[in-house]
Amino acid sequence: MLQKLIEAIGLAEYSLPPDVEDLIRRAYETETSDIGKAQLRAILENARIAREEKLPMCQDTGLLSYYVEIGDESPIKPSRLERILIEATIQATKRVPLRPNAIDIWRERNTGNNVGQGIPVIYWKPTEGDRLKIAVFPKGGGSSYVAKLYSIPPARGLRGLVEVVLKAVYDAGPKPCPPTFIGIGIGGTEDAAMKLAKKALLNRMNENSPLEEIARLEREIVEKANQLGIGPMGLGGKWTVFSARIEWACRHPATFLVGISFSCWALRRSFVEVVDGEIKVYQ
Amino acid sequence: MAEYCLKTPLSEEDVRKLKAGDVVYISGRIFTARDSAHRKMLELAKKGEGLPFDPRGLLVYHVGPVVRKEDDKWRIIAAGPTTSARMEALEADFIKTFGIRGVIGKGGMFEKTTKACQEFGAFYGAFVGGAAILAAKAIEEVEDVFWLDELGVPEAVWLLKVNKFGPLTVAIDSHGNNLYLDILRKAKGALEQLLL
Numbered sequence: 001m002l003q004k005l006i007e008a009i010g011l012a013e014y015s016l017p018p019d020v021e022d023l024i025r026r027a028y029e030t031e032t033s034d035i036g037k038a039q040l041r042a043i044l045e046n047a048r049i050a051r052e053e054k055l056p057m058c059q060d061t062g063l064l065s066y067y068v069e070i071g072d073e074s075p076i077k078p079s080r081l082e083r084i085l086i087e088a089t090i091q092a093t094k095r096v097p098l099r100p101n102a103i104d105i106w107r108e109r110n111t112g113n114n115v116g117q118g119i120p121v122i123y124w125k126p127t128e129g130d131r132l133k134i135a136v137f138p139k140g141g142g143s144s145y146v147a148k149l150y151s152i153p154p155a156r157g158l159r160g161l162v163e164v165v166l167k168a169v170y171d172a173g174p175k176p177c178p179p180t181f182i183g184i185g186i187g188g189t190e191d192a193a194m195k196l197a198k199k200a201l202l203n204r205m206n207e208n209s210p211l212e213e214i215a216r217l218e219r220e221i222v223e224k225a226n227q228l229g230i231g232p233m234g235l236g237g238k239w240t241v242f243s244a245r246i247e248w249a250c251r252h253p254a255t256f257l258v259g260i261s262f263s264c265w266a267l268r269r270s271f272v273e274v275v276d277g278e279i280k281v282y283q
Numbered sequence: 284m285a286e287y288c289l290k291t292p293l294s295e296e297d298v299r300k301l302k303a304g305d306v307v308y309i310s311g312r313i314f315t316a317r318d319s320a321h322r323k324m325l326e327l328a329k330k331g332e333g334l335p336f337d338p339r340g341l342l343v344y345h346v347g348p349v350v351r352k353e354d355d356k357w358r359i360i361a362a363g364p365t366t367s368a369r370m371e372a373l374e375a376d377f378i379k380t381f382g383i384r385g386v387i388g389k390g391g392m393f394e395k396t397t398k399a400c401q402e403f404g405a406f407y408g409a410f411v412g413g414a415a416i417l418a419a420k421a422i423e424e425v426e427d428v429f430w431l432d433e434l435g436v437p438e439a440v441w442l443l444k445v446n447k448f449g450p451l452t453v454a455i456d457s458h459g460n461n462l463y464l465d466i467l468r469k470a471k472g473a474l475e476q477l478l479l
Contacts, residue, residue: 034284035304035452038306038450038452039411042411042414042417042450043411043413043414045414045417046363046411046413046414046415046416046417049416049417049420050415050416053416055360055361055415055416055419056349056360056361056415057361057413057415057416058361058363058413058414058415059346059347059348059349059360059361059362059363059413059415059418059419060347060363060365060413060415061349061361097349097351097360098349099347099348099349099361099436099437100435100436100437101437108319109435110435110436110437110438112435140413141365142365142366142389142390142412142413145366163478166474166477166478167474167478170467170470170471170474173390173463173467173470174389174390174391174463174466174467175366175368175390177389177390177412177413224477227473227477228470228473228474228477229466229469229470229473230466230467230470231466233389233390233409233411233412233452234390234391234463234466234467235409235452235454235462235463235466236462236466264412264413265413266413
């Protein structure tokens with residue numbers, strides 16, 4: 001499991017998921033600004049070399065998050081798996097290699113191995129049977145820098161939601177390396193909204209929600225955000241947002257919380273899953 | 284839109300001919316600095332202490348690289364730009380104090396830096412955010428590294444020899460133009476229309 005996890009971290013860092021690369025290519029083909037097109041060309045070229053030469057596609061290899069679905073009968077118990085996830089992070093830092101990104105806040109010192117207080121972030125979801133699936137999700141600081149949590153008047157509802165997302169895209173401007181992927185979490189409590197926002201980025205980004213009303217909202221957000229003209233790298237152009245995905249939870253009558261998590265073009269993710277007793281690593 | 288290949292150290296004349304929207308490739312020596320390194324270097328200058336290298340005419344690159352030591356020599360594995368906005372508070376002072384001729388980064392900078400570029404003859408070259416490997420391929424050699432123990436790998440100052448580093452889009456020129464601010468102004472208008 002340890003070796004497979006290190007392999008999965010490497011795969012996420014070297015290789016763009018197919019849905020992500022598909023959207024970047026589509027944007028490249030349709031971008032109307034010359035400067036914008038040149039940025040997208042460089043991104044695709046960079047991604048190609050990263051995959052071929054097994055190099056991290058971006059120098060900000062991110063902070064690691066793991067989303068674990070673990071069955072009651074899983075042969076690996078959660079506490080042991082947690083130790084393995086931490087060890088995989090430490091070893092991957094040397095072997096992938098990852099940039100050491102965990103800063104001890106009080107000493108202003110880098111821990112040097114991407115592990116420290118609260119890091120990596122690990123989420124657990126218990127399931128039945130012997131299922132074990134881990135999503136590996138390294139996320140860069142540039143796009144986390146512009147994350148937002150809004151509390152909008154419930155009476156504004158979904159109109160308010162579209163407005164705050166557009167505001168967030170404008171406020172983010174060139175900072176998160178646009179075009180971006182947007183994860184939106186609606187409802188729940190304040191922590192749940194942010195968690196759902198980030199989790200939304202684990203969906204296939206070149207698809208929309210199977211629920212038509214959510215899919216419509218996802219498309220509306222992309223179409224309107226792209227009217228802002230911020231463009232690739234904030235240098236102007238047609239593409240400011242590649243796509244948006246929404247996750248939701250029921251809300252309290254008095255709140256309508258909206259979490260917004262951005263990802264740059266380097267949306268890195270991979271999965272480790274035990275299938276018929278065999279550990280598979282895939283994107 | 285013109286395209287230039289320039290070699291550091293740059294002269295004021297080199298920089299004054301650049302216009303917003305031009306494309307530049309850089310060869311020669313550049314150095315890296317992020318938040319902590321900016322503060323560190325400015326503190327040293329304030330105390331009247333010298334630097335271990337001469338930054339005059341060079342470009343500062345906003346980056347925290349991924350590095351590997353091979354046979355006792357540092358190699359840069361990945362080195363795309365970091366968000367320059369974080370350095371806005373310090374950059375004008377940095378340009379003035381150290382006589383650098385330009386800044387390489389991503390996401391752009393604001394009024395204070397634009398003014399400093401105009402006053403002292405410097406420019407801001409946007410490198411494609413995250414294009415870490417394209418950048419690393421243009422880095423021929425790590426000449427030196429400073430304050431590595433104190434600041435850590437991403438924050439240390441890496442003195443680099445580069446060959447045709449780019450493409451850099453001139454996003455802030457030395458004539459007061461700032462592409463980002465123009466685009467954000469237009470985006471603000473579009474946002475107001477959408478929110479009506």
